[in-house]
Amino acid sequence: MTGYNYLFQFKNRVDDDVYNNVLSVRSLSNEAQVAFEVTKWRHNRLKGTVTYRNDRVRDTLRNFVSEHNFVANVDYAGSFWKGAVALGLYYEAGSGLEQKREYTFLKVAAGQGSYVWNDYNGNGIEELDEFELAVFQNEADYVKVWLSTNEYINTYNCGTTQTLQLRPANVWRNKKGFLKALSMFSDVAMLRTSQKCTMGKDFRILNPYGFGIADSVLVNRSFNFKNNFGFSLPNSYFSLNYVAMVNQSKNLLYYGFESMNLKHHELTARSELAKILILKAMYRNSVKQSQVEGFAGRDYQILSHQLEQSVTLNFDFNLSLSVTGEAGYKRNLDYGETANRYKAELEATYRMKQLGTVDLRVQYINILYKGGTDSSVAYEMLDGLSSGHNLLWNLTYQTKLFEYLQLNLQYEGRVTNERKLIHTGFLQLKAFF
Numbered sequence: 001m002t003g004y005n006y007l008f009q010f011k012n013r014v015d016d017d018v019y020n021n022v023l024s025v026r027s028l029s030n031e032a033q034v035a036f037e038v039t040k041w042r043h044n045r046l047k048g049t050v051t052y053r054n055d056r057v058r059d060t061l062r063n064f065v066s067e068h069n070f071v072a073n074v075d076y077a078g079s080f081w082k083g084a085v086a087l088g089l090y091y092e093a094g095s096g097l098e099q100k101r102e103y104t105f106l107k108v109a110a111g112q113g114s115y116v117w118n119d120y121n122g123n124g125i126e127e128l129d130e131f132e133l134a135v136f137q138n139e140a141d142y143v144k145v146w147l148s149t150n151e152y153i154n155t156y157n158c159g160t161t162q163t164l165q166l167r168p169a170n171v172w173r174n175k176k177g178f179l180k181a182l183s184m185f186s187d188v189a190m191l192r193t194s195q196k197c198t199m200g201k202d203f204r205i206l207n208p209y210g211f212g213i214a215d216s217v218l219v220n221r222s223f224n225f226k227n228n229f230g231f232s233l234p235n236s237y238f239s240l241n242y243v244a245m246v247n248q249s250k251n252l253l254y255y256g257f258e259s260m261n262l263k264h265h266e267l268t269a270r271s272e273l274a275k276i277l278i279l280k281a282m283y284r285n286s287v288k289q290s291q292v293e294g295f296a297g298r299d300y301q302i303l304s305h306q307l308e309q310s311v312t313l314n315f316d317f318n319l320s321l322s323v324t325g326e327a328g329y330k331r332n333l334d335y336g337e338t339a340n341r342y343k344a345e346l347e348a349t350y351r352m353k354q355l356g357t358v359d360l361r362v363q364y365i366n367i368l369y370k371g372g373t374d375s376s377v378a379y380e381m382l383d384g385l386s387s388g389h390n391l392l393w394n395l396t397y398q399t400k401l402f403e404y405l406q407l408n409l410q411y412e413g414r415v416t417n418e419r420k421l422i423h424t425g426f427l428q429l430k431a432f433f
Helices: 178-182 376-382
Strands: 004-019 022-038 044-058 064-080 085-107 115-117 131-133 142-166 185-197 218-232 238-253 256-274 277-292 300-314 319-332 338-352 356-370 388-402 405-416 422-431
Touching: 085 238, 115 142, 131 376, 300 376, 319 376, 356 376
Parallel strands: none
Antiparallel strands: 004 022, 022 044, 044 064, 064 085, 085 142, 115 131, 142 185, 185 218, 218 238, 238 256, 256 277, 277 300, 300 319, 319 338, 338 356, 356 388, 388 405, 405 422
């Protein structure tokens, strides 16, 4: 039928091996798949797939052990009203057998990892609650390594991604009056959820919003929502942007649950008074919460406020200068630690035709911190810096050697109240194929 595509498929596989000098069946598998796609709509697309698989494999006693798995997904994308409204929906569900996991941290070459070890209790022993995501690359000497165990569990997972875009300018850009005013607004929203559990024979395992599932059967869960609402005058003279974000995650590890929640709001105003002059102001508010069973030192709930203002000058001879001032405040709502942060930043960028781009950034940061410094909370509130005066600088050179090869050279330096002068250099070659 025109506009509709279908697929029905069945597979059978038999694997043999030699046992006691006799060729015998080692495993049997049957797989059935149904897929469809609707193409009759010009601005809408719908497709989906369902796959069921049954495996029978001999164990060490040569007995057959059965395993049943399924995977399903539905994908929809639609555009309406000349693209002023766009919808997207993706849903997936499945089941399988997986190993229980634990993790450790492995030391690698200096600066080649992602985590830093802080010996908070001073005992010289690398403990799991003493590793943090490194703020500075030269401190990133460890990577997180997942270890498999000999214990297997049956899991059921599902997830969904939904998007909504509203762009009235696509239809009302050339209108006047009220409709013209509406065309200056836009909105983009995204929702992504997922969960994995061990509870079978229950339709709740197919519900990606089933946050009522008990912790006793939960393996992991995540919820991510982001909405970007914008207003922009013609020719970019003035724009206003508001971002709201909620991220939640909960993961079962061998020592218990590890939970992380973030609520973030950001308001940005930008004005281009002239081609040479750009003004920008930004306010951020967030609450970040961490809860880790068995590691009380990693439990915190940090409220933060941040106000930032910048002035940028763009000159005709490929030079731009930017001056930024920032004031921020953080408070741990659980135990009372506070941090007042003040930053001044100067950045200069020079673009040389066919030779590349040079960027220089210098930051002075003063942090007034009240609380203990040997903890995960302190590292989070200080952003990896020290209480008191901090000076940071960065020099970057980027150029294209050939059409397919790009060279990046970077030098970083910093000095703080508690640490000596640190210099770090990076060289990177990027090949484009």
